[in-house]
Amino acid sequence: MIRIFLTGYMGAGKTTLGKAFARAMNLTFIDLDWFIEERFHRSISEIFAERGETGFRELEQNMLHEAGEFEDVVISTGGGTPCFFDNMEYMNRQGQTVFLDVHPDVLFRRLRMATQQRPILQGKSDAELRTFIDEALQKRLPHYEKATYRFDGQYLESRSQIAESVKRLSKLLGIDN
DSSP, X not given: OOEEEEEOSTTSSHHHHHHHHHHHHTOEEEEHHHHHHHHHTSOHHHHHHHHHHXXXXXXXXXXXXXXXXXXXXXXXXXXXXXXXXXXXXXHHHHSEEEEEEOOHHHHHHHHHTTTTTOGGGTTOOHHHHHHHXXXXXXXXXXXXXXXXXXXXXXXXXXXXXXXXXXXXHHHHHTOOO
């Protein structure tokens, strides 16, 4: 039975690596945000607007606990998931946790291209976006660092880099397909 939780800041590549890794290892892939959206037929931003952050984080925790019972799965968590309640401790008990560590410059470059898809980033200037990333990372890093493994997520820009990252992650976790 395999259960892997990928954590890290938005734009770290959790979904990109998670999908590729799950496919290569013949595991099921779950993006926790998509899982929540499917279940509640609402976008994350709509749920946030309706329930507020506290309501969303409670819902997220419940969905994490549900998905965290599945077997042979790779779960990509939301960037804030490890930072609330006992979520990080729960994930560490349930399976292997991997923090996708990405330099803030790389996160800035990736997120700068995706501001329209991420409501929390819309309307931010480059300077505001960079400050936002730096400040959020400082707050979240202590939670991310509780993961069992730290993985360099900088190299997910091309198919060959993703394939090489899948191999490196497989070796790190001791999993062969």
